[in-house]
Structure formats: structure tokens, C-alpha cells
Amino acid sequence: MIPDPKADHDRSLSRRFATLADEVRVKRTTDALEANGIDVVRAATGQEAQPIVLGLIPSGSQVHHGASQSLEESGIAAELEKPGDFELIRPRIWSMDRETQADEIRRLSSSPDVMLGSVHAVTETGSLVAASASGSQLGPYAAGAGKVILVVGTQKIVSDLDEAFRRVYEYAFPLEDARAEAAYGIHSGVNKVLIVNREWEPGRTTVVLVDEVLGF
Numbered sequence: 001m002i003p004d005p006k007a008d009h010d011r012s013l014s015r016r017f018a019t020l021a022d023e024v025r026v027k028r029t030t031d032a033l034e035a036n037g038i039d040v041v042r043a044a045t046g047q048e049a050q051p052i053v054l055g056l057i058p059s060g061s062q063v064h065h066g067a068s069q070s071l072e073e074s075g076i077a078a079e080l081e082k083p084g085d086f087e088l089i090r091p092r093i094w095s096m097d098r099e100t101q102a103d104e105i106r107r108l109s110s111s112p113d114v115m116l117g118s119v120h121a122v123t124e125t126g127s128l129v130a131a132s133a134s135g136s137q138l139g140p141y142a143a144g145a146g147k148v149i150l151v152v153g154t155q156k157i158v159s160d161l162d163e164a165f166r167r168v169y170e171y172a173f174p175l176e177d178a179r180a181e182a183a184y185g186i187h188s189g190v191n192k193v194l195i196v197n198r199e200w201e202p203g204r205t206t207v208v209l210v211d212e213v214l215g216f
Contacts, residue, residue: 013170013171014171016171017155017156017158017167017170017171017172018155018171018213019155020153020154020155020211020212020213021154021155021157025124025154025157026042026154026157026209026211028124029122029123029124029126029157029209030042030209031126032123032124032125032126033122033126033128033207034126035126036126036127036197036198036199037198037199037200037201037202037205038126038128038196038198038199038205038206038207039203039205039206039207040206040207040208040209041056041206041207041208041209042208042209042210042211043208043209043210043211044210044211044212045210045211045212046070046073046074046075046076046151046210046212046214047074047075048210049074049076049151049208049210050074050075050076050079052208053076053079053116053149053151053208054079054080054084056147056149056206056208057084057086057114057147057149058086058113058114058147059085059086060085060086060087061086061087061112061113061114061146061147062086062087062089062108062112062113062114063080063086063087063088063089063112063113063114063115063116064088064089064090064093064108064109064112064114064115064116064140064145065077065080065090065115065116065117065137066117066136066137068116068117068118068151068215069118069179069214069215069216070117070118070151070152070153070214070215071116071117071118071151073214073215074151074210074212074214076116076151080116086114089108089109089112092108093105093108093109109136109140110139110140110144111140111144111145111146112140112144112145112146113145113146113147114145114146114147114148114149115137115140115141115144115145115147115148115149116148116149116150116151117130117137117141117148117149117150117151118130118150118151118152118214118215119150119152119156120156120164120167120168120172120216121156121157121158121163121164121165121167121168121172122152122156122157122158122164122207122209123157123158123159123160123161123163123164124157124158124159124160125160125161126197126198127161127164127195127196127197128150128194128195128196128207129161129164129165129168129193129194129195129196130193130194130196131168131172131173131190131192131193131194132191132192132193132194133180133188133189133190133191133192134191134192135191135192138192138194141194141196142194142196146204147203147204147205147206148204148205148206149205149206149208150205150206150207150208151208151210151214152207152208152209152210152214153210153211153212153213153214153215154209154210154211155213155214156215161195168190168193169190171216172216173188173189173190175216176188176216177189179216
């Protein structure tokens, strides 16, 4: 049988970009993030991350999150839908008319009190990289939301920004593109990319690093 180069390439990418980071890399990344004004909390599993994330949400907040495999796989998205001491914006947005209420939807989703989600790469030098087809979650991540909580499996830790972009384009995007086509019948795209090198406001952004493979 002739080896399939693509299959070999995919296995190589998975070994590099879907393997949990060791403790040394996690510690180096945590120190760098905190030096850049980004708080870090550790969780062993997605299930363990659930009460951590819920505990970070201030009482009475308006909370939003975009489509996130990490939030889905960790069970956090399901927990957010249960009654709690906050208002989840997402159900309200989906009940609104996208033609007649487009401006209100945009305003609601762009500046929630708390924005939850994930990123596609975290560098050992303390930067966060998120790619998006529409960019809808990037504005709240960057500045629109009052507080940002990002749930990130440690398989997303990379050495630097060059490797972060390789992870986005070569690994995460093909998987997300296939998911979007299966779920919505459309292709995704790396249309907008956000790089956070430092958080301007202390305490605004928290990364929950999970020692479990979550998302792409």
C-alpha cells in the first residue's frame, strides 16, 4: 500500500497541536500571561472548570458567548443555560428578528457585561490568538465586554506567534471549516484575527487553562 502523505501530515499536526502541554510549558505560559495582565486559573477537566467559570461571573451580569467547541465540550455552555444569577443574552438574541432588530442585536452582542469563549492559540510568551469568520466575538474580547472569560485546553499552547498562526491555518481552520459545513451548510474562513499581547485593564480577562483537550 502506498502511504497517504496527507494522512501522515494530519497525524503530524495532531501530535503537535492536539497534545496537552506538559507542566513546564503550562507554568511558563501562565507566568507570561500573568505578566501581561491576564489572570490565569487552572482546571484539571472541563467538568472541574464549570464551577470556576460560573464563579467568575458577577451577580446580575448580562452574559454572552459565541459558538464555541470548548464551551460545548466542557459542558459550560449547557450550565449557562440553567437558571442562575445572571442574564444569558444568547437566547434573547436568537428570539429577535434579524432584519428589523439587527442594530439592537449588534449592540447587545458587542458589549455584554461578561463575554465567554475561547481562543485558538496561547503563546508561551503570553499572547492570545483568536480567529473568526465573522469577527462577532472578537470585538467583545478586545474591548467591548466588561469582563472576558476564556476556556482553553492546554493543547492550544504554542511557542510563539509564528506557531500560533500555523496552528490557526493548518490545524484549527480545516476542522472548523468541516464543522461549519456539516452544521450550517457553509464554509468558514480565517477572515478576522485578534492578537492580545497585553490586557490594559487589570482583572478584565481571565484564562481558564484546562488540562483536557477542548475544541480546535
